[in-house]
Amino acid sequence: MPSRSADDKAAALPNPDAAIHPTLVTSRLVLRPIVAEDVNDLHDAFADPETMRFMDFPPALSVADSARYLAIYVFPLPDWHATWALVCRQTRIVMGFVNYHHRETWNHRLEVGFLLGRPYWKRGLMSEALDAVLEYCFERLEIERVEVTMSPDNDNAVRLAERLGFQRESGLMSRRQRVATGYRDQSMYSLLRDEWRGSAPTTGQTAAPSDDGCR
Numbered sequence: 001m002p003s004r005s006a007d008d009k010a011a012a013l014p015n016p017d018a019a020i021h022p023t024l025v026t027s028r029l030v031l032r033p034i035v036a037e038d039v040n041d042l043h044d045a046f047a048d049p050e051t052m053r054f055m056d057f058p059p060a061l062s063v064a065d066s067a068r069y070l071a072i073y074v075f076p077l078p079d080w081h082a083t084w085a086l087v088c089r090q091t092r093i094v095m096g097f098v099n100y101h102h103r104e105t106w107n108h109r110l111e112v113g114f115l116l117g118r119p120y121w122k123r124g125l126m127s128e129a130l131d132a133v134l135e136y137c138f139e140r141l142e143i144e145r146v147e148v149t150m151s152p153d154n155d156n157a158v159r160l161a162e163r164l165g166f167q168r169e170s171g172l173m174s175r176r177q178r179v180a181t182g183y184r185d186q187s188m189y190s191l192l193r194d195e196w197r198g199s200a201p202t203t204g205q206t207a208a209p210s211d212d213g214c215r
């Protein structure tokens with residue numbers, strides 16, 4: 001029997017990180033843990049004032065700014081936060097990210113966040129990605145309540161959340177978010193486990209690839 005190389009043996013070992021921050025696969029996307037090198041694909045989004053309008057960071061003025069933003073996300077602490085790069089299965093381009101943060105394991109609660117580069121808006125990609133992440137949160141992390149806080153002026157994000165079943169729970173929370181131009185008011189949206197539609201599974205290697213790439 002041929003002996004296996006050290007690399008083969010390493011590949012056969014379970015990856016401990018995968019168990020706590022696994023890659024998720026949907027028909028058009030691979031959602032894998034984000035890495036520092038993803039700055040190459042994400043910088044255009046981080047530098048775009050329209051994309052960053054409702055984010056906590058001002059638009060990046062340099063690749064170094066974008067790298068600093070990304071550094072916050074690349075070391076997951078799954079009991080607290082984890083971020084997936086949103087990769088097109090066909091082109092391998094990183095188009096955005098989706099994450100959970102402020103996870104409170106003792107309360108079975110967390111908050112989600114998301115960003116997509118503008119060229120990829122209006123294709124249903126973030127709905128597809130969030131659906132997979134919600135499935136992961138409800139099924140694997142045993143979360144009872146998922147939250148998202150948003151400016152009610154962020155029309156695209158509000159429509160996205162409502163499409164997935166989130167309901168607005170609060171009036172305006174004054175000056176809750178600091179953005180480039182000052183402070184923004186936000187509202188809280190929530191999705192409870194028994195409100196989640198539990199759509200057909202989209203995660204796992206069994207998801208059928210889409211023919212049309214990320215169009």
Ligand SMILES: CC(C)(COP(=O)(O)OP(=O)(O)OC[C@H]1O[C@@H](n2cnc3c(N)ncnc32)[C@H](O)[C@@H]1OP(=O)(O)O)[C@@H](O)C(=O)NCCC(=O)NCCS
Nearest residue numbers: 051054114115116121122123124125126127150156157159
């Ligand atoms: C929020 C954000 C991710 C939403 O992006 P989006 O493209 O509107 O959302 P999706 O990827 O889910 O696409 C849904 C849209 O694509 C359309 N669509 C087109 N093809 C589709 C397809 N094959 N499947 C599903 N929807 C499709 C839908 O009708 C929907 O349009 P609508 O909102 O006008 O009804 C994006 O605007 C963004 O990154 N904004 C900047 C960052 C930000 O503000 N993040 C939120 C902070 S709280």
